[in-house]
Each structure stands twice: as C-alpha cells, then as structure tokens.
Amino acid sequence: MLNERQKEAVNHIEWPLLILAGAGAGKTHTLTERVAHLVLKVGIPAESILCVTFTNKAAREMRDRVGQKLGIEYAQVNPYRQSGAPLVGTFHSMGVYFLRLFIDRLWYSKNFVIFDEDDKVRLVKQILADKKIDEKEIPAKQITAIISGAKNEGIGPDGMRRVAQSYVAATAADIYAELEIRMRAMNALDFDDILLKVWELLKLPEVIEYFHRRFAYIMVDEYQDTNEIQYQIVKMLAAHTKNIAVVGDDWQGIYSWRGANIKNILHFERDYPDAKIVKLEQNYRSTKTVIEAANALIKNNREALEKTLWTDNPQGEKIIEIEAGDEKEECREIVKLITDSLEEQQNYRDWAILYRTNAQSRSIEEALISKNIPYRIFGGVKFYERKEVKDILAYLRLLHNRSDRIGFMRIINVPSRKIGEKSLENILGVEDDLGADPITAIRHGVDMGIFTGGLKNVLSSFYLMYESLAETARVNSVVELIESILKQIKYREYLELEYGKEDAENRIDNLKELANLASRYDGMMGGEGLAVFLEDIALITDADRDATGEEVVSLMTVHLAKGLEFTNVVIAGAEDGLFPHSRTLLEPKEMEEERRLMYVALTRAKKRLYITRARERYRFGTYSANPRSKFIRELPVELMESRVIEPKYQFGMGQWKNGSYSGGGLGGASTTESGTGSYDWLGSRPASSGTAAATAARLRNNNPADFVVGVKIKHPQFGVGTIVSLKEDVADIAFTWENKGIKRLNVKIAPIEKIG
Numbered sequence: 057m058l059n060e061r062q063k064e065a066v067n068h069i070e071w072p073l074l075i076l077a078g079a080g081a082g083k084t085h086t087l088t089e090r091v092a093h094l095v096l097k098v099g100i101p102a103e104s105i106l107c108v109t110f111t112n113k114a115a116r117e118m119r120d121r122v123g124q125k126l127g128i129e130y131a132q133v134n135p136y137r138q139s140g141a142p143l144v145g146t147f148h149s150m151g152v153y154f155l156r157l158f159i160d161r162l163w164y165s166k167n168f169v170i171f172d173e174d175d176k177v178r179l180v181k182q183i184l185a186d187k188k189i190d191e192k193e194i195p196a197k198q199i200t201a202i203i204s205g206a207k208n209e210g211i212g213p214d215g216m217r218r219v220a221q222s223y224v225a226a227t228a229a230d231i232y233a234e235l236e237i238r239m240r241a242m243n244a245l246d247f248d249d250i251l252l253k254v255w256e257l258l259k260l261p262e263v264i265e266y267f268h269r270r271f272a273y274i275m276v277d278e279y280q281d282t283n284e285i286q287y288q289i290v291k292m293l294a295a296h297t298k299n300i301a302v303v304g305d306d307w308q309g310i311y312s313w314r315g316a317n318i319k320n321i322l323h324f325e326r327d328y329p330d331a332k333i334v335k336l337e338q339n340y341r342s343t344k345t346v347i348e349a350a351n352a353l354i355k356n357n358r359e360a361l362e363k364t365l366w367t368d369n370p371q372g373e374k375i376i377e378i379e380a381g382d383e384k385e386e387c388r389e390i391v392k393l394i395t396d397s398l399e400e401q402q403n404y405r406d407w408a409i410l411y412r413t414n415a416q417s418r419s420i421e422e423a424l425i426s427k428n429i430p431y432r433i434f435g436g437v438k439f440y441e442r443k444e445v446k447d448i449l450a451y452l453r454l455l456h457n458r459s460d461r462i463g464f465m466r467i468i469n470v471p472s473r474k475i476g477e478k479s480l481e482n483i484l485g486v487e488d489d490l491g492a493d494p495i496t497a498i499r500h501g502v503d504m505g506i507f508t509g510g511l512k513n514v515l516s517s518f519y520l521m522y523e524s525l526a527e528t529a530r531v532n533s534v535v536e537l538i539e540s541i542l543k544q545i546k547y548r549e550y551l552e553l554e555y556g557k558e559d560a561e562n563r564i565d566n567l568k569e570l571a572n573l574a575s576r577y578d579g580m581m582g583g584e585g586l587a588v589f590l591e592d593i594a595l596i597t598d599a600d601r602d603a604t605g606e607e608v609v610s611l612m613t614v615h616l617a618k619g620l621e622f623t624n625v626v627i628a629g630a631e632d633g634l635f636p637h638s639r640t641l642l643e644p645k646e647m648e649e650e651r652r653l654m655y656v657a658l659t660r661a662k663k664r665l666y667i668t669r670a671r672e673r674y675r676f677g678t679y680s681a682n683p684r685s686k687f688i689r690e691l692p693v694e695l696m697e698s699r700v701i702e703p704k705y706q707f708g709m710g711q712w713k714n715g716s717y718s719g720g721g722l723g724g725a726s727t728t729e730s731g732t733g734s735y736d737w738l739g740s741r742p743a744s745s746g747t748a749a750a751t752a753a754r755l756r757n758n759n760p761a762d763f764v765v766g767v768k769i770k771h772p773q774f775g776v777g778t779i780v781s782l783k784e785d786v787a788d789i790a791f792t793w794e795n796k797g798i799k800r801l802n803v804k805i806a807p808i809e810k811i812g
Contacts, residue, residue, distance in 0.1 A: 065334040072328035073301040078365045079659035080341030092125035105142035109277035151250040197556035202228040207248035208315040268296035279304035283315035343372025374697040378668040387423035406623035408610040412635040415569040434612040444563040458493040471550035534574040576773035579806025625661035631682035654687045763803040
C-alpha cells in the first residue's frame with residue numbers, strides 16, 4: 057500500500073524529482089515501488105535503471121526488495137553482461153563496475169588492486185622516509201587524511217599546491233603527487249581513488265556517452281550525505297535525460313565531518329529548476345508524542361527545507377526526562393528502566409541506549425554487567441577492548457605482575473622500540489632458559505652479554521623505565537601511575553604519529569575516561585589501589601558476560617543509529633558540553649548539525665523515549681556540574697514528564713537552585729584552576745612544576761578531624777561504608793561484601809564524603 061504522496065513519487069516518470077522523505081516515512085518502500093512501476097507498468101528496460109545508496113546494508117535491502125518485485129535473483133546477476141536487472145549498489149561498488157569497464161582509458165590495467173587504509177599508510181611512510189621527512193614532524197596518518205579530503209573534493213596534487221597555505225599542506229601535496237606515481241606503477245587504487253577515477257573517466261566523451269545510453273533513469277538514496285565528488289558524478293550521469301530522482305532528508309544530514317555537503321540537497325532546485333518536489337511527511341514508526349517533539353526541535357534550525365512530520369499512530373506516552381545526581385546514578389536508572397520493562401513482557405532487544413561519544417559507553421556497560429543484562433556495542437569495540445585502553449592496561453598489569461608474559465608481549469613494542477620478531481624470540485628464549493619473568497630475563501640478558509649492540513641499549517632503557525614505574529606503582533595512586541606511564545612512553549605523541557591528531561584526540565578521550573575511573577581508587581594504601589582496580593576491570597571484561605545472541609540491549613553512538621529503529625530508546629548524557637558537544641557551542645553551523653543529530657536520536661524511538669542526564673559527573677577527582685542540554689529546553693513541556701532522582705546523600709558543598717549549581721565537588725580544587733608550566737598528558741589541566749604540585753591540584757584535601765570511628769562515608773566506587781578503625785589519617789572502612797568489604801584508605805586524600 058502506498059499513501060497519496062508516495063504514489064505521486066512513484067508515478068512521476070520523467071524529469072528531475074526530489075523526494076523529501078522524513079524519518080520513518082517509508083522511503084525505501086517508495087523507491088522499490090518506483091523501480092517496479094518503471095519496469096512493470098511503464099515498460100522501461102530494467103538494465104537502464106541505476107540505483108545508488110551509501111551502505112552495503114541499504115544496498116542489500118533494496119536489491120532484495122527489487123528482486124522480489126521483479127522476480128530477479130540478484131545472486132545470479134552479472135552486471136558486466138545484459139542482465140535484465142537494475143544496477144543497485146553503493147557509490148563505491150558502482151564505481152568499481154565503471155572502472156572495470158573503462159579504467160584502461162586512464163592508463164591503468166583492468167586488473168587493478170585496491171589498497172586498504174593500512175596499505176596506503178605504509179606507502180606514505182615509505183615516501184616520507186625516502187624524502188627524509190621526519191614522521192614525528194608530519195605523521196603519515198595526517199598526510200593520508202589530508203590527501204583523502206582533497207580526493208573527496210575532486211582536487212589533485214597540483215590543485216592542492218595552489219591552495220596550500222602551510223608547510224604541512226604543501227608537503228602533503230608533494231606526497232600526494234609521489235603517491236599517485238607509485239600507486240599507478242603498482243596498478244593500485246585506494247578507496248578514495250575509486251570515485252575520483254570514475255569522475256575522471258566521465259569527462260571522456262566516449263565514456264560518458266556509453267553511460268548515458270546505458271542508464272536512462274538515475275536514483276540516489278540519502279542524497280543529503282553526498283560529498284562533492286559524488287555530487288559531480290551523479291550530475292554528469294543525469295545530464296543527458298535529466299531523469300534523476302533523489303531521496304533524502306536534510307533534517308538528517310549529520311556527516312559533514314566526513315565530507316558530506318548538506319547544500320547538495322538544499323540546492324537541488326537550483327541545479328534542476330524544473331524539478332518536482334514530493335514530500336513524504338507521514339511517519340509510520342513513532343508515536344505522535346515523538347513526532348511532535350522532533351518537529352519542535354528541528355524547527356530551530358534556520359538552514360532547512362520546509363516540511364512537517366505527522367503520524368496516524370497513537371499519541372503514546374510522554375517523553376521521560378530523568379535527572380540523576382551523577383553518571384553512576386544515571387546508569388542505574390537506565391538499567392532499572394530495562395529491568396522493570398521485563399515485567400511487561402518486553403525483551404532486551406526492544407531497547408537501545410544512544411550516546412554522543414564512545415567514551416560514555418564505559419559506565420553504561422558496567423551498570424548493565426552489574427545486573428547481568430546482555431548487551432552489544434555496535435560499530436565499535438567495547439570500552440575495555442579498545443586498543444589504547446588495552447595498551448595502558450597491559451602496562452598496568454605488567455607493573456602489578458612481572459610474570460604477565462601476555463602483557464609484556466603486547467607493550468614491548470608500544471610505542472615502537474624497533475624490536476623485531478627475532479629479537480623478541482631471543483628475549484622470550486632467555487626467559488624460558490632462566491625460568492624467570494620477562495623483566496628479570498632482560499636484566500640478566502643485558503648483564504650476561506646475551507643482548508648486544510642496539511638491542512642491548514633499547515632493553516636497558518626499557519628495564520630502567522620499568523623499575524622507575526614499578527616504584528611509582530608502589531607509592532602512588534593509579535591515576536598518577538597512568539600519568540607517569542603515558543609521559544614516560546610518550547603515548548600521546550605515539551597516537552598522533554600512528555593515527556593523526558584527530559583520531560588521537562578521540563583515543564585520548566578514552567584514556568581520560570580510564571583515568572576518571574582510576575581516580576575512584578585514590579587514597580588506597582600501597583599497591584592495593586592498583587590491585588583492586590585491575591581486579592574490577594578483569595571482572596568487567598569477563599568474556600563469559602558478553603552477549604552472543606540477538607536478545608541483547610543495543611549500545612551505540614547516535615551517528616550509528618541512523619536508519620535504525622527500536623521500541624524503546626534512551627538518549628544518555630543530554631547535557632550542554634556533551635550533547636550538544638562542547639566544540640559546537642559557539643559555531644552556529646555545527647550547532648545546527650548537532651541539532652539534526654538529536655533529531656535523528658529522537659526519531660529512532662517507536663513507542664517510548666527517555667532522555668537522561670546527570671547533575672554532576674565525576675571527572676579526575678571532582679564532581680563537575682553540567683547544564684541541562686539546550687535541546688531538552690527546545691522540546692515542548694507538555695510532551696515531557698520529568699523525573700528527578702533525589703540523592704540519598706549530599707555529594708558536595710555546593711547548592712542547587714533553579715536548575716543551576718554553585719560551589720563544588722567534594723572539597724577538591726577547581727578543574728579550571730590556572731597555573732604555569734606545561735600541560736599534562738591529557739592536554740587539558742595545566743601542571744605546575746613537579747609531580748607533587750600537579751597531584752595536589754587533583755587529590756582531595758579532606759579534614760581528617762571530620763572522620764572518626766563510627767562515621768558513615770560515601771565513596772564513588774565502593775558506595776556507603778562505616779569507619780571501623782582509625783590511625784592518624786589511615787582508616788579501615790567497612791563497605792558491603794559485594795562492594796569489596798573492608799578497605800584501607802587515607803581519609804585526607806581519598807574521594808570520600810562524610811554522610812553521618
């Protein structure tokens with residue numbers, strides 16, 4: 057069944073067509089019906105239709121639906137022969153098809169290979185080395201990112217040189233030129249080359265004429281996500297017949313960071329003045345409450361095409377805004393929503409938890425695991441399985457246990473120490489011969505002259521570093537130990553060198569979250585903090601807890617949720633600075649994209665929608681207040697129901713009034729404290745000279761006189777406990793058995809608060 061607007065889109069045969077399809081408005085159904093109508097009713101040859109989309113998943117879905125309508129088994133279709141089938145695929149699969157036909161016109165062989173990202177980075181590293189350019193000065197990842205951006209804009213090496221305004225940009229242009237020469241010599245393309253070479257091919261008269269004869273009808277899905285080179289290819293293919301139909305939703309344009317240009321859909325009528333516009337505004341997915349809220353939110357964007365979603369679905373429940381005291385309480389409330397729903401015969405798969413940044417998943421995962429709720433993180437690895445987190449945990453494990461051979465093998469070349477496989481085999485051989493741990497084997501191997509030359513120097517340096525860090529582990533907190541590791545091995549520089557600055561920043565964010573978790577163990581005596589921290593992490597990452605079936609709660613960033621739908625959706629962390637992200641707060645265009653991202657999040661919900669936030673978030677030893685997201689303030693109050701989770705105990709010295717917070721934390725110093733000296737490894741808090749000063753800026757400064765035997769306290773990791781013995785500043789505190797029993801803490805610096 058088609059509604060009237062969908063029928064209008066299906067029946068429009070000739071000339072340009074823009075289908076503005078709102079969220080949940082049945083665009084895939086409409087596209088499928090349009091293809092079937094063209095072939096079965098109008099008599100258009102099936103092979104003259106080209107349907108292009110962005111993801112393999114979307115392409116498979118469209119092929120399945122078109123195949124069912126036309127009686128075609130796409131598994132048997134060979135596009136290089138007359139197949140009697142529309143060509144349906146992604147931009148890049150279409151591109152490869154085009155190139156296999158005509159790439160010899162560009163002096164490549166048709167049996168070209170496609171390099172993946174790692175292949176390309178290795179080649180760029182070789183070029184940098186040959187040109188005597190220090191990769192520490194300009195990382196290969198940074199160069200490849202710059203070149204990729206240029207290719208997506210259709211810019212070649214000469215064009216890059218003309219617009220280069222910095223040494224890095226000019227160097228990237230030179231590398232780009234050399235990269236082209238070497239890849240051509242190897243008959244190789246990278247992922248970006250696929251469309252760039254197609255664009256070059258289509259400029260050749262005999263090639264564009266062939267495709268004009270081959271494809272009379274062009275359809276493009278998710279048109280708002282096209283970049284410049286994709287836009288140019290589509291425009292050239294449709295130039296002859298003008299029979300182009302594009303489907304998209306400018307309200308869901310959320311990919312500018314990867315080159316998408318929202319103006320391509322906004323300016324469609326400018327490109328095709330005789331275009332017909334059909335708006336698919338009826339939503340089949342969500343309740344009236346969700347749709348009305350989404351409309352109200354997106355209308356705050358100035359740069360948007362006019363439309364209004366509506367639905368015949370029931371009004372549904374109000375949107376629940378949950379205000380929790382801190383992020384742990386926020387996650388407990390999310391888990392409670394899920395467990396309570398099971399009493400209503402709902403399933404885990406009915407739930408999705410969406411968040412703005414990957415780093416938010418850590419506390420959510422812990423809360424789910426604590427209640428044995430199966431979950432799966434989509435589009436990425438779990439927090440504790442991310443490379444940068446595993447690297448630092450491996451260092452911590454080796455410092456805690458010198459015999460951890462697996463941890464040693466992971467970190468001995470992270471960052472690279474130029475220890476080859478043969479040298480590593482020799483080290484492990486000495487370990488086996490001596491029956492010793494790898495650290496002891498290194499020391500004896502150096503002393504006994506087994507390791508010589510450059511390897512001896514590298515291993516001597518590693519041994520001294522290890523012993524220095526081991527001493528830090530014995531007397532300092534886990535956070536200080538992490539800081540020392542990152543500084544001594546220059547891990548931030550390593551990440552920037554390996555992954556480029558932008559990717560490195562995302563990875564550093566994850567390490568900030570790891571340090572944030574570690575700060576909960578401040579004040580524990582000796583190496584106990586490290587031992588308990590690693591024990592807790594080991595339980596969290598227990599493989600037996602991982603979900604393998606479909607009956608799981610879905611966790612993902614909002615970007616990855618686009619195109620999906622769930623019965624119940626939780627949008628976590630709706631606070632200014634988090635969602636919307638801090639870097640968008642002063643940039644109107646970026647704020648509009650951030651609002652589109654929230655629109656996408658809202659419209660994933662079919663029946664129930666929850667938006668959660670925390671009044672305070674525990675970060676680096678103190679609680680910081682977070683304002684309510686401006687996006688919540690843009691939702692109609694009559695559609696909202698507010699639930700404020702009243703804290704059982706007062707966390708800080710500040711006061712809440714009229715939705716704002718003054719005062720701060722648990723007696724800790726301000727995180728915006730100014731000072732002189734260099735920035736620490738996080739690149740955020742200014743550290744004064746010396747570790748003690750930097751530590752003092754982070755740790756508590758509690759008054760020990762406030763803590764006596766019998767007093768109840770609250771700890772951010774272990775919960776509520778009672779002081780059972782006290783000697784000077786060191787207290788034995790009894791927590792519940794499940795929260796680790798009796799712990800010995802220094803009450804002066806531990807993150808505790810007296811509550812009774």
